[in-house]
Amino acid sequence: MEERPVPGACVWLEPGLRRVLAPNPSPMTHWGTNSYILGEGEVAVIDPGPDLPAHRDALLAALRPGERISVILVTHAHRDHSPLALPLAALVGAEVLAFGPAHAGRSPRMAELAAEGIGGGEGVDAGFAPHRCLSDCERVCGPDWEIEALHTPGHFGNHLCFAWGDRCFSGDHAMGWASSLVSPPDGDMGAYMASLERLARRPWRVLHPGHGAPVTDPAHRLAWLASHRREREASLLATLAQGPATLEDLTGRVYADIPPELLPAAARNLLAHLIHLTERGALTAGPGTLEDAIYTILDDERQR
Numbered sequence: 001m002e003e004r005p006v007p008g009a010c011v012w013l014e015p016g017l018r019r020v021l022a023p024n025p026s027p028m029t030h031w032g033t034n035s036y037i038l039g040e041g042e043v044a045v046i047d048p049g050p051d052l053p054a055h056r057d058a059l060l061a062a063l064r065p066g067e068r069i070s071v072i073l074v075t076h077a078h079r080d081h082s083p084l085a086l087p088l089a090a091l092v093g094a095e096v097l098a099f100g101p102a103h104a105g106r107s108p109r110m111a112e113l114a115a116e117g118i119g120g121g122e123g124v125d126a127g128f129a130p131h132r133c134l135s136d137c138e139r140v141c142g143p144d145w146e147i148e149a150l151h152t153p154g155h156f157g158n159h160l161c162f163a164w165g166d167r168c169f170s171g172d173h174a175m176g177w178a179s180s181l182v183s184p185p186d187g188d189m190g191a192y193m194a195s196l197e198r199l200a201r202r203p204w205r206v207l208h209p210g211h212g213a214p215v216t217d218p219a220h221r222l223a224w225l226a227s228h229r230r231e232r233e234a235s236l237l238a239t240l241a242q243g244p245a246t247l248e249d250l251t252g253r254v255y256a257d258i259p260p261e262l263l264p265a266a267a268r269n270l271l272a273h274l275i276h277l278t279e280r281g282a283l284t285a286g287p288g289t290l291e292d293a294i295y296t297i298l299d300d301e302r303q304r
Contacts, residue, residue, distance in 0.1 A: 192272075
């Protein structure tokens with residue numbers, strides 16, 4: 001297990017890859033945001049992180065004499081990943097690439113829920129917009145590096161992972177220290193599970209996440225993350241089999257194993273599960289909004 005890195009220090013993870021930790025630790029960011037420098041000479045920065053002068057200066061100090069940042073890649077538009085992108089690009093003359101602006105990549109259903117004001121919005125960098133939008137499977141090249149953009153919605157609609165050979169910059173979609181927050185309408189549980197399955201089909205050697213240490217057993221970790229979500233879903237259905245309940249009631253019962261200060265985030269994850277199950281026809285919800293509704297399991301699901 002890697003010890004906690006020093007914020008601002010440049011750590012070479014392997015030839016052609018450096019990491020600089022931003023000084024923004026929290027319960028949601030672990031040690032802070034990992035910013036990666038890919039290549040040598042003409043380099044790419046992946047997830048420049050929060051717009052903090054100390055972190056900007058640390059990224060610039062991590063460059064060797066004569067090196068320059070030509071491309072800035074952003075996994076998703078959360079305030080711990082994207083705000084420094086445009087100011088840094090303006091300073092060094094780089095191009096910012098991402099899937100799209102903050103609300104890009106939402107499914108039609110999540111777009112409807114956003115219009116209805118379902119909530120969410122935790123940590124969103126609402127003003128983020130890249131210089132150029134990347135398509136799924138599009139490749140970006142430097143003199144000594146090439147990556148492939150993989151659209152992996154779930155934690156966030158515009159979330160990208162970046163494949164670098166058998167290494168994956170996995171953003172917040174797959175991390176070793178915690179599972180991801182999936183908060184509708186920015187997060188989508190059905191999309192999250194599909195994106196996990198997509199990542200699991202590749203033979204990764206290592207995942208470099210947005211927070212925490214490198215994941216050196218990617219297949220095991222991706223399988224665990226999917227199993228963890230399925231177990232939460234099974235627990236939710238078992239609880240509803242005892243009778244209809246609200247989101248608030250379900251959160252306290254399904255997430256009885258976590259500290260009280262984490263329950264608000266747990267409720268957002270649980271809402272994502274409830275929406276997913278409702279869309280699949282396993283539950284009914286009503287009256288009122290999805291956040292206030294009474295959820296009822298259908299007989300066909302109860303009998304499984």
